[in-house]
Amino acid sequence: MMSQINLNLLRSLKVLLEECHVSQAATKLNITQSALSRQLSQLREMFADPLLVRDGNQLVPTPKAVSLLNKLEHWFVELDELMIEAEFEPSAWKGEFVFASSDYVAQYLLPEMVEAITVKAPKVSIKYCLWQPSLLGEMANSEIQLASTMSPEPPKGVSSWQIGEDYPVCVMKQSHPLSEKSILSVEDILSFSHIKVTGGGDKDTYIDQALAELNQVRHIGLKVPFFSAAFRSLSMSDYLMVVPEHIARNMKNHFDVVFKPLPVKTPKHKYWLLWHPKFDNEPSHVWARQLVYDIMNHSEYSIGYDSES
Incomplete structure (x- = not known):
């Protein structure tokens, strides 16, 4: 039965049971009274219960309706919390960040990355892996979240930012x-x-x-x-x-x-930061990769650094 109930019907049921008045509930839901009456008929059939019964000029909820309202109020609170994404706070991040690169990046750029990340996200765990081109096709199931590498063209099958280029x-x-x-x-x-x-x-x-x-x-x-x-x-x-x-x-x-x-x-050599598209909108990854990108563009050891500027 539950597979037949959509979210709109459940929300209508909740408002109906709160208002115990079809026209007032319809106004609150911004739908017509006739549309809400049809929904109430569907709900009565689905739950095998009248839900609201008339007593003079009032609608009175049945015991089953009272029980449903208690559950719906709790359920919609959780649903609203689920739909509202909490703002990412680096200082509270307790996950693991896995970065892969060449030995050169590890020796001369990784220490700057570690310092920058841990200052703002002291609870995060950082893991380094030595990058090899063969790992590109394994990004979907690999533990590697972000990698720097060389490629003549944007690497296929992954998201990427170009860091720079030289000969x-x-x-x-x-x-x-x-x-x-x-x-x-x-x-x-x-x-x-x-x-x-x-x-x-x-x-x-x-x-x-x-x-x-x-x-x-x-x-x-x-x-x-x-x-x-x-x-x-x-x-x-x-x-x-x-x-x-x-x-x-x-x-x-x-x-x-x-x-x-x-x-x-x-x-030309072309340099890229790359990651699997599954991380495109993941808040901690968005924050960390922007930080890594900035370091790899402005560190004195990076491709983008100008020692005379």
């Missing part, structure tokens, strides 16, 4: 044999072994694709998952390393390195 460059130690050259040749970058950072997704695929078109392959002398280990090794050897320009520019402040434009044409 890959060639990095070397300050005293490297090629450091005095303003323009590198293909022969130059093939004359030395390279370091490849494996953690967090490909950041040097474009150079390999460009070299492949020339039937050339660079020699990878060292593979490491961490940028800190890669740059320390770079500054103590004659290795070369191809990384996005913003990373090279920022690492120059921490290591004795220089970077040069590549001698081959490559596409």
Whole structure:
């Protein structure tokens, strides 16, 4: 029977039982008296009870109607609370926020994110995961709520914001044999072994694709998952390393390195914050991703930071 009752009928029943007067109830419900009379007939049939019986000029509720009114008043209070979404308050947030990125973001940007989040949301739990491109297709069922990654186009199947873009460059130690050259040749970058950072997704695929078109392959002398280990090794050897320009520019402040434009044409690197659409309107996620976006655009380690501004 309950499957036949819509919300409008229940609300009409509640007002009818409160007013015990069809015309007054109709006015309160903003419907015609005849429409409300038809609804009352439906309700009587559904509940197998007259609900309201006439006594002279009055309508008197039956015992069943009194019982229904008590239940409806409680039920509509809960329904109204359900329909009114409470304003999100970061200081009361006790959930878990799971963020994924490359090792570079984890080392140089994550601490700023953690500080900013925990200052305003001290009860939240933050979990970090190392991002890999294979995780993109698993976002619907993954614990990862927000991720930063590189992609030539907006990632499909997820919501995203573009953070920025730049080109890959060639990095070397300050005293490297090629450091005095303003323009590198293909022969130059093939004359030395390279370091490849494996953690967090490909950041040097474009150079390999460009070299492949020339039937050339660079020699990878060292593979490491961490940028800190890669740059320390770079500054103590004659290795070369191809990384996005913003990373090279920022690492120059921490290591004795220089970077040069590549001698081959490559596409731009494009950087994104991405999340599954199920989080589009979730208040805590809306708040957290805006905070992360702002940091990733304005931190001194980010793609969008201008050190001269």
